[in-house]
Amino acid sequence: MGRSPCCEKVGLKKGPWTPEEDQKLLAYIEEHGHGSWRALPTKAGLQRCGKSCRLRWTNYLRPDIKRGKFSLQEEQSIIQLHALLGNRWSAIATHLPKRTDNEIKNYWNTHLKKRLNKMGIDPVTHKPKCNALSSGSGHSKDSANLSHMAQWESARLEAEARLVRESKLVSNSFQQKLSSTVLAVQNSSTTLAQTAVLSPCLDVLKAWQGFWSNSTSAGIFPVAGDDDLEYPTPTTLNFSENGFPNIETTVTLNENQALEFTKSSVTACGAGIIKEVCTQMPALKERLDHTTVLHEMSYSTESAWFSESVRAVNENIMPLSNIMEDFKGILGCNCDDQNSLMAGDNLENGDKNCSGSLEESNYKHYWNSVLNLVNSSSSSGSPVF
DNA sequence: AACAGGAACAACCGCCCTTAT
């Protein structure tokens, strides 16, 4: 198919920008906004490609950019985020205020990657090089779990982007559908409402630890066929994701475990920390009352994961049972009976088997070892740093 | 002082996805 170039190459200047060019670009954007980048160079009197102007602006001239040396905290964040997200610089940049993806990428390539190498840590896998070839041990489990976390965060980012898109498409029909669903909610005896607020930064470890320490003892997710949980159908979950003006998503679980997914209002969103759960879940209430899991737990990723899962079910991409499988996988659950959660076995089995303590300690150990290395090398004036 | 080699950084390239027509 091919594409025409974004601009004619002939006659256009390349290479470093001069202060005069910067000034022209700044002045134009301050007065008119950038508008169409393709048209901008002509209007601004620049002999540059529009793309070049855009990059110059986004990576250098934008007023909300912090330049200069990266702090230790920023370095640690980059290392952490890179372990989770890989070379997804734009995703990493969203968690480092005022830093551009390009700057972070360059800093990684020229500084952090080399440091980790010198420290004997593979910058790709974030594992000690001497153990890079080992497999079948605890490290492979760490790696697998890290992969889960990366997928988890990846899904969250994608869900955030998707929700932003969806928010633009909201129509009155959604409102009407919501109204009808609200009736369903009112008629339903089992309602779980969750309110999310925007999480400005990733703290997946806290989220993970918070979730881990609470959820495994709580058994919060209803299981079809659980003898203890004779919750009626339809079961309706209300997700109100705050952060930005609300997006309210209503999920109705019918008798066939099919999810009905409606969404109302409004604007941009961000899945964040679901800070509160309320509840009219008669069958689950007693169990919920025993735990604070849904109060304190960071849902910054879970909510997006769940939204993604709901979408998958809604679009017939994935059966509900798979979601629960995925959730177990995300938890790093070691349940011997992989089907117990979904197949109707007593949830308590899952509680017992999914102790989680081992996985949690592995995570802590891994991250602490990396970050301690960074800290110690930095503070001791090691040549590594 | 001159040079070489490496480090650091800005900018470019090409691919891909989204959006508009």
Add this chain to the structure above:
DNA sequence: CATAAGGGCGGTTGTTCCTGT
């Protein structure tokens, strides 16, 4: 629905600066 344009993104390159000899 098909296509082109806009723009985002990650990888790479080119230039400048720094340091050691």
